[in-house]
Amino acid sequence: DAGVTQSPTHLIKTRGQQVTLRCSPKSGHDTVSWYQQALGQGPQFIFQYYEEEERQRGNFPDRFSGHQFPNYSSELNVNALLLGDSALYLCASSLAIPAPLYEQYFGPGTRLTVT
């Protein structure tokens, strides 16, 4: 059973450019969340997608946008890249059930470097 997969592994972009990161959730999961992790910091929640809609959003500007496809996979788009967008971008998947267990499965991340 494949876990959460992300592509690409590493990416180098120039300031002002746009980037798209991709995520495939763990088999059977229907919810995808995206996180940004700067060096030496804990992951910061960007947004979450469920039923192809953005359901919750953290404190990130509109330059960060996303999409979820019918097969539950997801994309994260960042426009007008800034040097400060350099980070590890993590995708996590989960199943939307009303249960107390909150277990998100994380992918290995995409390392984005903006020069």
Next chain:
Amino acid sequence: DAKTTQPPSMDCAEGRAANLPCNHSTISGNEYVYWYRQIHSQGPQYIIHGLKNNETNEMASLIITEDRKSSTLILPHATLRDTAVYYCIVRVAAYSGGGADGLTFGKGTHLIIQP
């Protein structure tokens, strides 16, 4: 979600029990304590969660004080592979209309297992 406080780093000898503390003095009655860890170059991994009773699984034990203002994660026989950043997260467990909510990570505790 309630705020948590963790020591920035800890050392533990291989084979000994590693005890990682977490303070969450503002925790509410419906908030659970979750622990995740992040091994270098990987995404975070769920370890355990609890509400008020002590919990144990194949990875670790979670001890929550009676007033629920602090907790301790115990790795009973630490190995070198347990070297990682450990995050204590406090949040409401029930999902809110359409998927599990985003996690709020702090800086965590960097646990170093010494050979």
